[in-house]
Amino acid sequence: MTHLLTLAGLARGDIEAMLALAEATPAPLLAGKGAALYFEKPSARTRNSMELAVHQLGGHPVYLTPGELGIGTRESVEDIARTLACYHGVICARVFDHGLLEQLASASPVPVVNMLSGTDHPLQGLADLLTIRQLCGRIEGVKVAYVGDGDNNVARSLAQGCAALGAELTIVAPEGYQLSDAPAGVRQTTDLAAVAGADIVYSDVFVSMGQDAETERRMADLGAYQVNEALMAKAPDAWFLHCLPARRGEEVTAGVIDGPRSAVWRQAENRMHSARGALMWLLQQD
Numbered sequence: 313m314t315h316l317l318t319l320a321g322l323a324r325g326d327i328e329a330m331l332a333l334a335e336a337t338p339a340p341l342l343a344g345k346g347a348a349l350y351f352e353k354p355s356a357r358t359r360n361s362m363e364l365a366v367h368q369l370g371g372h373p374v375y376l377t378p379g380e381l382g383i384g385t386r387e388s389v390e391d392i393a394r395t396l397a398c399y400h401g402v403i404c405a406r407v408f409d410h411g412l413l414e415q416l417a418s419a420s421p422v423p424v425v426n427m428l429s430g431t432d433h434p435l436q437g438l439a440d441l442l443t444i445r446q447l448c449g450r451i452e453g454v455k456v457a458y459v460g461d462g463d464n465n466v467a468r469s470l471a472q473g474c475a476a477l478g479a480e481l482t483i484v485a486p487e488g489y490q491l492s493d494a495p496a497g498v499r500q501t502t503d504l505a506a507v508a509g510a511d512i513v514y515s516d517v518f519v520s521m522g523q524d525a526e527t528e529r530r531m532a533d534l535g536a537y538q539v540n541e542a543l544m545a546k547a548p549d550a551w552f553l554h555c556l557p558a559r560r561g562e563e564v565t566a567g568v569i570d571g572p573r574s575a576v577w578r579q580a581e582n583r584m585h586s587a588r589g590a591l592m593w594l595l596q597q598d
């Protein structure tokens with residue numbers, strides 16, 4: 313059974329196939345079936361884009377929360393996975409602990425999809441790659457500068473996707489916030505001057521979901537890594553991307569994210585197309 317828990321380890325051709333399917337006509341691969349969408353954390357883009365993607369494939373999404381499923385308390389992880397697979401063609405989950413996804417996947421007879429974990433956000437990474445290709449006409453050789461918290465789920469999936477498809481990613485982050493397991497070819501620096509010449513400047517929040525207790529330290533450590541007009545001036549031809557939700561005045565200024573070089577709404581729309589492509593690819597595996 314093929315699952316999508318991370319972009320790590322996927323062949324270039326697998327990612328390219330998902331991106332191609334994102335722009336292909338949807339097929340009714342979930343007709344008569346459901347898709348379990350389990351959320352331990354809030355979501356605007358992921359829940360809505362997944363519900364629509366499932367609908368476009370002829371399936372029926374069912375939104376689930378910890379209160380009703382009681383994974384690991386009311387019932388074991390394994391029994392939940394087997395139960396959900398009785399009705400659903402795919403089990404999708406947004407979790408704090410990536411290990412829960414691995415447990416679900418090891419018990420599930422249907423594909424399991426990571427809708428964001430503490431370490432990875434592969435559906436975001438796919439949308440980012442699709443958006444980069446649409447904006448730049450290619451992915452290979454595109455210069456991407458990720459600025460800010462370089463050791464989070466979004467940065468990790470972006471790095472894995474860029475490495476697989478040949479984009480030149482530079483993570484610009486202070487010591488202690490660089491990606492702990494960067495793929496070969498990903499450059500890391502503390503120097504903001506490294507955004508010069510970028511085709512894409514990418515930002516995410518300084519404080520991810522579940523990190524509220526670290527807010528004061530993170531804001532102090534990362535404050536200088538705000539994407540603002542002065543930083544964007546170092547990369548005059550760059551588009552700005554952000555996975556959203558954004559905190560204007562923290563990791564990005566309103567002038568940048570709401571400005572003419574921002575492509576965040578196209579990127580948000582692409583969450584639906586790339587999710588649909590990923591589901592089509594998964595449902596066509598053996």
Ligand code: CP
Pocket residue numbers: 354355356357358359428436555556557
């Ligand atoms: N980018 C993203 O995953 O947004 P949500 O948290 O709103 O789903």
Ligand code: NVA
Pocket residue numbers: 428464465466516517519520521555556557
């Ligand atoms: N890094 C952020 C991404 C939100 C989509 C978080 O985990 O909160």
